[in-house]
Amino acid sequence: MMTEQMGAVRTPGRPRSEKAEKAIIDAAMDMIAEGTGVAELSIEAIAARAGVGKTTIYRRWSNKEELVVDALASLKAPIPELAGTSVRDDVILYLSAMQLETHHPRTRCIMNIALSESERFPHLAERFREIVVRPRREVLRSAIQRGVDSGELRADVDVEVAMAALSGAMMFFTKWRDDDAELPADLAERIADLILQGLRP
Amino acid sequence: MMTEQMGAVRTPGRPRSEKAEKAIIDAAMDMIAEGTGVAELSIEAIAARAGVGKTTIYRRWSNKEELVVDALASLKAPIPELAGTSVRDDVILYLSAMQLETHHPRTRCIMNIALSESERFPHLAERFREIVVRPRREVLRSAIQRGVDSGELRADVDVEVAMAALSGAMMFFTKWRDDDAELPADLAERIADLILQGLRP
DNA sequence: GAATTTCGATACGATTGAGTTTCGCAACGC
């Protein structure tokens, strides 16, 4: 979006600073990661934190939402590679990665935004789903599908519901708990075993 | 909190208007239900909408968070009574009620707040969990426990994880979908059947 | 009826942030 077209005509004048752009996006992401909601996020604060002038921001984005959308696009959270040796191993790896991510402040807080502010900032939520949710979901879906194909799971398994149960259970524990108790160390295994139990032939 | 002590001395002067108090709380809840976040919620807007003066608000609550906490306390969402005839029936009834609630704007938006702004407004989230989450959770837990006791479910069922899988799966569908597709009409049944399958003896 | 308190309304100063403009300097093509 902000990247220069390769074959474009070189415009005269000083080129835009890549560094400034990166600093702006980083500052915005950091503030979100610290718990600042999109609504409280002020351009002035972002500029101050990034060490740039407000002009430099307004020259690139016409409003806050566009900036945050671009910031989201810079999120390149690693997606776990699932080995495919067994459905159980894959699912456990997937759930563990999911659990780990909730400790990462950026991912966690941005997940909050996607969850809660999706009605107020629909573009933003859509972008987040596209970048973060969908690819992960595909990884999990294909792991389950492999199990169905290999006969490790029953052929009539309701894949969509199984995915929801697995991911939802982990989300429930990491985001919806009413106490601050430590999560059990083998949480991923327990979730996987409980749900997969019903899916085997 | 705001209610008069029964045996208290009658103070002289004009008594506080119950109607105004209700109007204020209603206005706040409505705005939240419309998608206004706690941060954007302004006392002035609440006063205007409730048709009261700002003084009337400040006389009762010293800040926004206290107001919203009290507003939450007024949430008396009905908790489904589970008949106890079978675990499957109970779980389906519970999940259906959960699904229904996400269509209710108040419940849905307040759930958003509890989910997302819990780090910024911890009191508020705690209150929400106390009023909404915990009672429901107990209802579901006892339904599952009944199943374990009656032998309908295995004795070694991991009740906490089972609850998370059931609630989490429904939450996943109602709040985390990446498309606007209609939810299947028999969603509650499908979730219940998939998960309970693994829990039977 | 007098004292007291709340009511809604309005005005007030202070603060915050948006978005624009101006400034002097830096970086680039020609």
Place this chain on the structure above:
DNA sequence: GCGTTGCGAAACTCAATCGTATCGAAATTC
């Protein structure tokens, strides 16, 4: 070197909202 564009910094106007104060009217106790 010259024109052009981007840079950070600062000043500016404009609007929203905060929390407080003040007003006359209304409601209630004594």
